[in-house]
Amino acid sequence: MSGRIAGLGDRELVVFTFDDQEVNARQGDTIAMALWAHGQVTVRNSSSEGQPRGVLCNMGICYDCLVVVDGVTVRSCTTLVKPGMTVGRGGKS
Amino acid sequence: MSGADLTQLDTVLEADVGIVGAGPGGMAAAARLAAAGVRVVVLDEGQRAGGQIYRQLPVGMHNHGVVQEPPSHDDGHNLIQSFEGHAKDGGEIELVRGATVWDAQPGRLWFEHDGVSRLLRCGHIVLAPGAYDRCIPFPGWTLPGVVTAGALQVMVRGFGVVPGKRALVVGSGPLLLPTVTSLLGAGVEVVAALEASSRMRALRAVPAVAFHAARRREAMWYMKQLWRNSVKLQWGWTVFACEGDGRVERAIIGKVDAHGRPRKGTERTIECDVVGAGFGLVPSIEVGMRLGADTHMLPVRGGHCLVVDGEQRTAVATVFAVGETCGIGGAEVASAEGELAAAAILRELRGTTVASAVVSRARAERRAADSMLGAFAPLPGLHDLARPDTIVCRCEDITRLRAQEAAAMHGDSMRAIKIGCRAGMGPCQARICGPSLQAMATGVNACAMDVPVVQVPLKPVSSETILTAPQ
Structure with a gap:
């Protein structure tokens, strides 16, 4: 089970949707980390096989955590959450 | 990053020195240059200064000892404080967060920032782009939940996120230790910590650690953390495969021989919901190569690295490179080389001398790192996984x-x-x-x-x- 480490201080709530489910994130979270803390480790389907994929490097190198935000494909590990943002799975669907 | 920052940022930025990367190397170079009144713009892909090694939590969060930090992080805090002191409004350093450098020429760095194409024009360039995890493919490594060791560090130290309930840590080299302690700090059970190198091979690192006061203190701290939490490093073991339905649920682990080849009949199954794999680091050399720097292959330093002279200058007179892009060496090497590069640039800009202590510190740190990391050079047999x-x-x-x-x-x-x-x-x-x-x-x-x-x-x-x- 994933979640948040307690006692590190709290930040403003940011609500966004991923594949039509509502996700509670915090100001300053990347999409990838908000989803991981929410228990959602799969963010993409791989390009030709359609296999589930998630974060690999978490630092903008691997492009395995691609998601679609407002029609644009972005790295979920380097893109910050914004209130009301609509995020969809990256890759083949 | 606030919206105000974005609108204030020009499409074309100008600086005396442009720096790629706000890790220890980039921060040390920037702080020294700024102290001499040189205007510096630092481009970093992250949201806060620190780089991967000294990752900071998002604004509004504070660690306060919740996740224990090794003694070397005091250096990191000092460096960040000095850097951020110069990066305040009206300071000599401008830090551009979330900047992706996509092209470079001597004196010019093109980057994407919040979807806008921007250019930094500068006299000198200091490259401190760092490194990334070396991945070794094994069956099941594409399953969600199997991540790099660095990814776990970012999760815990960069965002305060709990990676999972039961974690398996595999790989080779000194970075397995901080990975394990970060997981423990996040309250995760570390079900096993597997170092592919044999204990005998790793012993070669002992003199280099024993005769370097800071590394010795660091090693002792990690050993104490592992011992306190009853986590034992298993030498000569690694992951053979990961399995699960849509995400990792278990791993097959086993012994490897002296070359890293898996040994049949040693397999064991272990349940876990997250796997962190860290088989060392690979220098990030792309920007340097694009700028015209030469490269050489140094297995001890992680593979192809940029070639620099005794003052961190590349084959291009105005381009300097420091830290991991010149070969893996760690934060101490990066900050020492960052200071050296800054001193060499200041001689050109201000006519000041390069202090011999700055040169010798950079050399000594690099020598110490090379002798330690020799014990963890990549094992070729791991490709058999x-x-x-x-x-x-x-x-x-x-x-x-x-x-x-x-x-x-x-x-x-x-x-x-x-x-x-x-x-x-x-x-x-x-x-x-x-x-x-x-x-x-x-x-x-x-x-x-x-x-x-x-x-x-x-x-x-x-x-x-x-x-x-x-x-």
């Missing part, structure tokens, strides 16, 4: 067999393999598969692999960014 049907190129879903067939048909070079099967042609631009692809497709020793092919854009950016690039 990938089976014919194991995906090696994650971007394009290319299996090892397809890469082998491409090499047989088109040739053994990296370029031939790429063209033959599209491995390494996806958005990561072979940063993940590249360090092992040629060895796995052809059996060539990893030390004899081709220099990576560097293409523009250096990282994928929108065509809009390329078309609207300021000149």
Whole structure:
């Protein structure tokens, strides 16, 4: 089970949707980390096989955590959450 | 980053010195230059200064000892404080957060920032882009929940996120220790910590650690943390495969021989919901290569590295390189080399001398790192973990067999393999598969692999960014 480490201080709530489910994130979270803390480790389907994929490097190198935000494909590990943002799975669907 | 920051940022920025990377190397160089009144712009892909090693939590969060930190992080805090002191309004340093550098020429760095194409014009450039995790493909490594050791560090230290309930840590080298302690700090049960090197091989690192006061203190701290939490490092073990339905649920672990080859009959199954794999680091050399720096292969330092002179200057007179891009060495090396590069630039800009203490400190730190990391140079036998049907190129879903067939048909070079099967042609631009692809497709020793092919854009950016690039 994933979640948040307690006692590190709290930040403003940011609500966004991923594949039509509502996700509670915090100001300053990347999409990838908000989803991981929410228990959602799969963010993409791989390009030709359609296999589930998630974060690999978490630092903008691997492009395995691609998601679609407002029609644009972005790295979920380097893109910050914004209130009301609509995020969809990256890759083949 | 606030919206105000974005609107204030010009499309074309000017600085005396442009720095790529706000880790220890970039911060040390920037702080020293700023102290002498030189105007510096630092481009970093992250949201806060610190780099991967001294990752800071998002604004509004504070660690306060919740996740314990090793003694070396005091240096990190001091460096960040000094850097951020100069990066305040009206200071000499401007830090551009979330900047992706996609092209470079001497005196010019093109980057994408919040979807806008921007250019930094500068006299000198200091490259401190750092490194990334070396990945070794094994069956099941594409399952969600299997991440790099660095990814776990970012999760815990960078965002305060709990990676899972039961974690398996595998790989080789000194970075396994901070990975384990971060997990423990996040309250995760570390079900096993597997170091592929044998204890005998790793013992070669002991003199280098024992005679370096800071590294010795650091090693003692990690040992104490492991001992307190009853986590034992298992030498000569690694992961053979990960399994699960849609995400990792268990791992098959086993023993490896002195070359890293898996030993049959030693397999054991272990339940876990997250796996952190860290088989050392690979220097990030793309920007330097694009600028015209020379490279050389140094297995002890993680593979192909930028060549620099005794003052961190590359083959291009105005381009300096510090830290991991010149070969893996750690934060102490990076900050010492960052100071040296800054001193050399200040001599050119201000006519000041380069203090011999600055030169000797950089040399001593690099020497100490080289002798320690020699004990953890990549084990070639670990390439035997990938089976014919194991995906090696994650971007394009290319299996090892397809890469082998491409090499047989088109040739053994990296370029031939790429063209033959599209491995390494996806958005990561072979940063993940590249360090092992040629060895796995052809059996060539990893030390004899081709220099990576560097293409523009250096990282994928929108065509809009390329078309609207300021000149």
